[in-house]
Amino acid sequence: MKKTTTALRWVPALLIITACTAFAQEKKAGPIIANYGQVWEINAPDFKTDTAKTYRAVFDVMTSPEDPAQRNPSLETAARFLNMHAQSGVPQDQLKVALVVHNKASKDLAHSAAYKKRYGVQNPNAQMLTDLMAAGVQVIFCGQSSLSRGFPKEDLLDGVQISLSAMTALIQLQDEGYRFIKF
Helix, strand or coil: CHHHHHHHHHHHHHHHHHHHHHCCCCCECCCCCCCCCCECCCCCCCCCCCCCCCEEEEEEECCCCCCCCCCCHHHHHHHHHHHHHHHCCCCHHHEEEEEEECHHHHHHHECHHHHHHHHCCCCCCHHHHHHHHHCCCEEEEEHHHHHHCCCCHHHECCCCEEECCHHHHHHHHHHCCCEEEEC
């Protein structure tokens, strides 16, 4: 009986060590967006990722943190989408991503000088959005929000496209086979 009791004392410790080892894995960014979009690697998923498929995703982004110094996690979702699929073997040319931005997220598209003038800090989203656009992500800004929120084309990051409206861009992209993702 004593041997069994002593052995059972080690069971909780072994369970903790096993759990810690299993969760020791860290999130990582890249290979497409190096500094943003960290994701967990999923080893041997039951539902397999089709690496021959072209993935078209349009993210509808309308919210933004109240703190102007905080990066918008909804925008970073595009980086996570790219990185997780590339890490899982989907070639970058098979990843088509668009961000349609409007409402409170309008401010996140301003270049740093315009952002700093308005909010007193550099735009925390500027570099991430620049990296996303360099990777082929379309950033489309609602023209209605541009006017109603006071963000004209000259205040926007280079590469941001203005559309008639977010609704128009969302319909057109979905007609082109993009899948709607709301954040």
